[in-house]
Amino acid sequence: xxxxxxxxxxxxxxxxxxxxxxxxxxxxxxxxxxxxxxxxxxxxxxxxxxxxxxxxxxxxxxxxxxxxxxxxxxxxxxxxxxxxxxxxxxxxxxxxxxxxxxxxxxxxxxxxxxxxxxxxxxxxxxxxxxxxxxxxxxxxxxxxxxxxxxxxxxxxxxxxxxxxxxxxxxxxxxxxxxxxxxxxxxxxxxxxxxxxxxxxxxxxxxxxxxxxxxxxxxxxxxxxxxxxxxxxxxxxxxxxxxxxxxxxxxxxxxxxxxxxxxxxxxxxxxxxxxxxxxxxxxxxxxxxxxxxxxxxxxxxxxxxxxxxxxxxxxxxxxxxxxxxxxxxxxxxxxxxxxxxxxxxxxxxxxxxxxxxxxxxxxxxxxxxxxxxxxxxxxxxxxxxxxxxxxxxxxxxxxxxxxxxxxxxxxxxxxxxxxxxxxxxxxxxxxxxxxxxxxxxxxxxxxxxxxxxxxxxxxxxxxxxxxxxxxxxxxxxxxxxxxxxxxxxxxxxxxxxxxxxxxxxxxxxxxxxxxxxxxxxxxxxxxxxxxxxxxxxxxxxxxxxxxxxxxxxxxxxxxxxxxxxxxxxxxxxxxxxxxxxxxxxxxxxxxxxxxxxxxxxxxxxxxxxxxxxxxxxxxxxxxxxxxxxxxxxxxxxxxxxxxxxxxxxxxxxxxxxxxxxxxxxxxxxxxxxxxxxxxxxxxxxxxxxxxxxxxxxxxxxx
Amino acid sequence: xxxxxxxxxxxxxxxxxxxxxxxxxxxxxxxxxxxxxxxxxxxxxxxxxxxxxxxxxxxxxxxxxxxxxxxxxxxxxxxxxxxxxxxxxxxxxxxxxxxxxxxxxxxxxxxxxxxxxxxxxxxxxxxxxxxxxxxxxxxxxxxxxxxxxxxxxxxxxxxxxxxxxxxxxxxxxxxxxxxxxxxxxxxxxxxxxxxxxxxxxxxxxxxxxxxxxxxxxxxxxxxxxxxxxxxxxxxxxxxxxxxxxxxxxxxxxxxxxxxxxxxxxxxxxxxxxxxxxxxxxxxxxxxxxxxxxxxxx
Numbered sequence: 001x002x003x004x005x006x007x008x009x010x011x012x013x014x015x016x017x018x019x020x021x022x023x024x025x026x027x028x029x030x031x032x033x034x035x036x037x038x039x040x041x042x043x044x045x046x047x048x049x050x051x052x053x054x055x056x057x058x059x060x061x062x063x064x065x066x067x068x069x070x071x072x073x074x075x076x077x078x079x080x081x082x083x084x085x086x087x088x089x090x091x092x093x094x095x096x097x098x099x100x101x102x103x104x105x106x107x108x109x110x111x112x113x114x115x116x117x118x119x120x121x122x123x124x125x126x127x128x129x130x131x132x133x134x135x136x137x138x139x140x141x142x143x144x145x146x147x148x149x150x151x152x153x154x155x156x157x158x159x160x161x162x163x164x165x166x167x168x169x170x171x172x173x174x175x176x177x178x179x180x181x182x183x184x185x186x187x188x189x190x191x192x193x194x195x196x197x198x199x200x201x202x203x204x205x206x207x208x209x210x211x212x213x214x215x216x217x218x219x220x221x222x223x224x225x226x227x228x229x230x231x232x233x234x235x236x237x238x239x240x241x242x243x244x245x246x247x248x249x250x251x252x253x254x255x256x257x258x259x260x261x262x263x264x265x266x267x268x269x270x271x272x273x274x275x276x277x278x279x280x281x282x283x284x285x286x287x288x289x290x291x292x293x294x295x296x297x298x299x300x301x302x303x304x305x306x307x308x309x310x311x312x313x314x315x316x317x318x319x320x321x322x323x324x325x326x327x328x329x330x331x332x333x334x335x336x337x338x339x340x341x342x343x344x345x346x347x348x349x350x351x352x353x354x355x356x357x358x359x360x361x362x363x364x365x366x367x368x369x370x371x372x373x374x375x376x377x378x379x380x381x382x383x384x385x386x387x388x389x390x391x392x393x394x395x396x397x398x399x400x401x402x403x404x405x406x407x408x409x410x411x412x413x414x415x416x417x418x419x420x421x422x423x424x425x426x427x428x429x430x431x432x433x434x435x436x437x438x439x440x441x442x443x444x445x446x447x448x449x450x451x452x453x454x455x456x457x458x459x460x461x462x463x464x465x466x467x468x469x470x471x472x473x474x475x476x477x478x479x480x481x482x483x484x485x486x487x488x489x490x491x492x493x494x495x496x497x498x499x500x501x502x503x504x505x506x507x508x509x510x511x512x513x514x515x516x517x518x519x520x521x522x523x524x525x526x527x528x529x530x531x532x533x534x535x536x537x538x539x540x541x542x543x544x545x546x547x548x549x550x551x552x553x554x555x556x557x558x559x560x561x562x563x564x565x566x567x568x569x570x571x572x573x574x575x576x577x578x579x580x581x582x583x584x585x586x587x588x589x590x591x592x593x594x595x596x597x598x599x600x601x602x603x604x605x606x607x608x609x610x611x612x613x614x615x616x617x618x619x620x621x622x623x624x625x626x627x628x629x630x631x632x633x634x635x636x637x638x639x640x641x642x643x644x645x646x647x648x649x650x651x652x653x654x655x656x657x658x659x660x661x662x663x664x665x666x667x668x669x670x671x672x673x674x675x676x677x678x679x680x681x682x683x684x685x686x687x688x689x690x691x692x693x694x695x696x697x698x699x700x701x
Numbered sequence: 702x703x704x705x706x707x708x709x710x711x712x713x714x715x716x717x718x719x720x721x722x723x724x725x726x727x728x729x730x731x732x733x734x735x736x737x738x739x740x741x742x743x744x745x746x747x748x749x750x751x752x753x754x755x756x757x758x759x760x761x762x763x764x765x766x767x768x769x770x771x772x773x774x775x776x777x778x779x780x781x782x783x784x785x786x787x788x789x790x791x792x793x794x795x796x797x798x799x800x801x802x803x804x805x806x807x808x809x810x811x812x813x814x815x816x817x818x819x820x821x822x823x824x825x826x827x828x829x830x831x832x833x834x835x836x837x838x839x840x841x842x843x844x845x846x847x848x849x850x851x852x853x854x855x856x857x858x859x860x861x862x863x864x865x866x867x868x869x870x871x872x873x874x875x876x877x878x879x880x881x882x883x884x885x886x887x888x889x890x891x892x893x894x895x896x897x898x899x900x901x902x903x904x905x906x907x908x909x910x911x912x913x914x915x916x917x918x919x920x921x922x923x924x925x926x927x928x929x930x931x932x933x934x935x936x937x938x939x940x941x942x943x944x945x946x947x948x949x950x951x952x953x954x955x956x957x958x959x960x961x962x963x964x965x966x967x968x969x970x971x972x973x974x975x976x977x978x979x980x981x982x983x984x985x986x987x988x989x990x991x992x993x994x995x996x997x998x
Contacts, residue, residue: 031930031937035794035804035918036888039952040929040938043945054924054943 004075004669011070018062022053055696061689065682072678077669091127093184095175096120096152098159099193101136101166102549102606103632104219106194106226106311110161112219113192117156120190124152131178132156135171136164137550141178163313163549163606165632166199172206172214172647179212187212194220197638198631202646210649216640224637225255227262227280228314229304230630234545236324236353237292243324243356246292247273249304249317253280254634266290267303268321297323301608301623313606314633318625319545325355327376327538332364334383334411342381344521345513348530355540357531365390372397376538382409382512384416391420398424399502403537408473409512424501425508426483430474433493440468440518443487443495450486452498452507452536455528462525469495469518472511483508505537546625552602553624555580555611556594579614585626749773784841784877785819785826787812789853790885792832792862793933798976799917805858807976808884808913811983812853815882818984820846828852829874831867832860841879861933864889868897878905882987887912891959898969910964911983912957912973919953919975921946 003009034040053059098117104110117132124130132143132155143155168191175189189208193199195218208214231250236243247266253259258281265275274290288304305316329349331342342361349357362371364383367390372378378394385406386394398404408416408429417425435441442465448457456462464487475494477483483497499506515521534540547553556577577595584590585607591614592598603609603626612621669675752761752772765773789812795805816826820843827841828849839848864887875881881901887894887910898908917923923942930937957973964971972986 031928032923032940033797033932034929035797035886035915035932037929037931037934037936037938038888039949039956040940040945042952043948 001076001078004077004665006074008070008074014066015063018059022055022059058692061685065685068678068682072675075669076674077665077672091184092186092188093179093182094128094130095178095189096130096132097171097175097189097191098134099166100134100161101632102163102313102628103166103194103196103635104161105313109194109219114156116192116217116219121152121156133171133174134159136162137167139170139174162604163628165629166196168200169204169206176208180209188215190215190217192217192219195637195640197636198634200638200643206647208648214644214648216644218640220637224635226311226633226635227259227306227309228252228630228633229306229317232304232317232319238353242294244292245295247290249288250285251280251288252285253282256282258282263307264288265305269300295321295323299623313628317627318608320623320625322543326358327355327534327540328358328374329377329379329534330371330375331361331379331381332383333361333381335363335365341514344515345381348527352531369393377403377534379405381407382411385418385421387418391418398504398506401503403504404506405537407509407512409514409517412473424506426499427475427477430476433472433474436470440470441490443489445487447486452532453486455532462528464525467518467520467523469511471517475510507537546627547603549603549606549626549628552600555592555599555601580611581614583610748776750776783824784879785824786841786879786881787828788871788881788883789828789830790862791830791856791858793858793860794886794888796858797915797932799915802976804886804913804915804976809853809856810980812884813850814980814984815987816846816849829871832862835867835870865893865897868900872900872904880907882909882911884911884913886914887960891963895963895967899967902969909970914975916975916977921949
C-alpha cells in the first residue's frame, strides 16, 4: 500500500491525545467524602507517569478512529489492487493515424489504408476507445475519442485524401497528447501510411507516452517509381517591343530506371503551346525549355504536364501566366547637365526583363503633369528639384505612392531643395566632402534588414565596399522627422537614407551616379542595387504564379479584384470589405468576407481556385493555381519499425503494458477510493466509542 | 410480598416512626420464625432434675412428686430477664452512605429492631452512644424502650470518634452483666478494638459486635481521580482509585479478617453487615448468638 499524501501521517501525533486522556486521571474538583482515610493513607501515592492506561477498549477505539482518519486523509492506494482496474486493464485506447497525403493516391494505397482503418474499428472491443486522426503536413482529429465504434467507422468513411505532404510529427504529437490524457491500460497508436522517408526527420520531436506503443500499418508497396514536374519558371524577354516568354520546367525521375522518351507538354488555357520529349536519368532531373512565345495580354492558366503514372497528382504543374509588368522611371537632370550625365543610370535600368523598365529623361525645369503620368519612380539626378506647379505635382506624386530617388552631386546646392519639399527631404544639402586625398572612402551598410538591402545581406551577394567614393555631400537633417539611414561613409556622413512620405518613398544618395565622384556605377553591385532600389521605390511586388497545397492566402490582399498591374497586391482600404465567392478545384463554393476571419483561405486542394466578387457573377475571376509539393513525389520509404522505435519509449513498443505502469498514483488512488471506506470505518468506530463512553460514564454514576 | 423484600433497608428508610419500623421488622421476623428451629428459646421448659438440698422449694414440681413420690425440680432455658444494651458508635464516619441510607441510619434501624426484639424477650433494654466520649446513656430497664427508641431517633453523627476511650468509660458505667451489642464501623486498630472489648468481656458481659460498613467501603467502586476527604478529620488526599483499589481492598479485607479472627478468638461475636443487607440478616445473627449463649449457659 502506498500513500498519495504521506505528510498527513503527521496527524498520527494526535494519538498523544487519547494516550494522555487515558493515562491522566481527571481529578474531580469537589472532594469525595469518605468515612476514613485510614487505609488510603497507607497506600503510597502514584503519579500519572506510573499509571497505566485505563479503559483499554475505549482507548483503542479512540486511537483507531484517529489512525483511520489520518490514513483516510493520507489517501492510500494499493499497488496490487484490482479495484476499479479490471475494465481498464483490458480496455485499449486506440488512436488511428490515417495518412491522407497525396502520395496515398499512388495506386490503391488509399483504398488499402481505409480498409486497414476499418479493420481496426471492427476489431475494437466493447471497452475499447478509439479516435481518428487524419494527417498530411498537418494533423486534425477527425473523430473525438468517444466510446462509439460506429462513429469511428463513419468518420473513416468520410475521410478523403488531400493534397498535402507527409509529416509524421504533427500526427504523432497529437497521438501523444491523446494517449497522455488517457487512463486506459493499453494505449496504442496505429499509424496507417505509406511511410515516405520525406515525412520523417530525426529532428522532429514526437514521443509517445511511456507504455504506449506504435503499431505501424504499411499500406505502401515496393514500387517507388514516380515522375513529376517539380518546378516551373517563366523566363521573360523582349523581342523588339514585344514580350516573349519562355517556360522552363524541371522534370524529376524518382524511380530506379531511366525514363525514356518522356513527353513533356505546355498548355496555355487548354491550348497546347509546345511539347518536348526528354530522357530523365534514374534519380535525376532535367530541365525542359519550351519554345518562346508571346504571352496573351491577360492572365492565362498554364500547365506543364507529363504522361500520367501511378501518382498522377504530380504529373501536371499549373501556373498563372500574367502579362509582363513594367516599371516606368523618369530621370530629371540638371538643365546644364552634359549628355551622358545619366548614362549609367539609363543603361542599368534598361537591362532586365522582370520587370521591364521604361526610362525617359527630362530637365528638372521642364517638368509638366503629363511627364508624371504612369510613372512609378522619379530620379532627380544631381539636379534641383522642380519648383512651382511642377514641384507641387512631384510632391503629390510622392505622397500618392510614387518613388523619388535624389542623388547629390557637384550641381546640387543648398538651393536645390525648395522649401515646399522640406517635409519630404527633411533637411538641406550640405557642403561637399572631398576624400580624394584619402584615395576615396567606402560606404558601409548599416541596415541589412531593410527590404532594399536585404538582398545583399549574405556574403558574395553584392560587395558595396569595393566602390570608392571620392566626393559626397553632407546631408543636414532638420526638423523632427529624421532620415532612416541605410548606409554611411567611414566618417559617419550619410551615404544612403530613406524616408517614407505619405504613401510614397524618398531615397537620397549623397554621392552622384555619374562616375565622377565615385566608381559605384562600374561596380558589379550597382546593377542589382539599382534594380532593387527602383522596385523598392515603386512598391513592386511580383505576383505569385502558383501556390503550394496547404498554403494560406489572405483574400483581403489577394487578389485585388478591382485592378491589376504592378500594384495588384496593394491592400484594399480598411473598411472596404468585399464578399467573395471561392470555387475550389473540386467545385465546392464558399462565400468569404474579406473583413472577417474567413478571408484566410487554406488551399487544401490541388488545381485551380477561382475567386470572384459575390455580386458580380458575370465579372472576371481571379485564378489561383495550386500544385502539390514536390517533396511528396519522392516515394522512398522509411522502415516502419525504425519510425516506431524512434517515437516510443524503449521497451514499451511491443506488447501491452501493465496498468500499474500506465496509471498515475493519483488515478489509481481516485479509482480505488480507499479513503471513502476509511471514513466510513472511522464513523463506525466513533459511534462505537460514543456508545461505550456513555456506558462507562453511566456505570460510574 | 417476601419478607426479605419488606425488610430492605431502602424500603424501611421511608418509615419515619422508629417503633413502627422496629415492630414491622421484628413482627415480620417472628412470623417468619414459626418454621425456625430457634422457636421458644427463652422461657420454655428444659428438663427435670432431682431435688438437691438448698434448692428453692418453690421450684419443686409437685405433680411429678404426686406421681412418682420423688422430689424433682423444674428447670427452664434462657429464663434470663437479662440486660440488653446497645453501644452505638455515632462518630462522624458513621454518617456515610454511598446509597440511600447511611451507616448511621442502618445502625439506627438495627438498634431499634434489636431493642424492640429484646424487649419482646422481656429483657431490659438500654442504649449508650459514644464518639470520642460517651454521649448518651439510657440505662437498661424494662421500661426504657420508648426512651431508647427516642434516643435512637435523635442520634446525630458529628464528631470524630475512637473506641478505646469510650469503652473504658462504658466499662465503668455498666455495673451489671449485660448483653452488649456494639454497632460501629470500627475504624480503629484491631488490637485496640479487641483490647477494649475484652475489658467489657472480662467483666462478664456478652459482647456482640455488629460491624456496619457501606458497600463503597468494601468494594471501593470509585473510578475518577479525586481528593478524598476524611469525614472525621476533614483531611483530604489525592486519590487515583484505579491505582489504589487493589491495595485498599487488600488492606480493608485484612482489617476485617483480623477483627473477626481476634474477636472470635476472644469469644466476642462478630457480624459484618453492609448497609445494603436486609435487616433480618442482622436479627438472625443476633438470635443465633443468643441461642448459642443460652445453650452455653
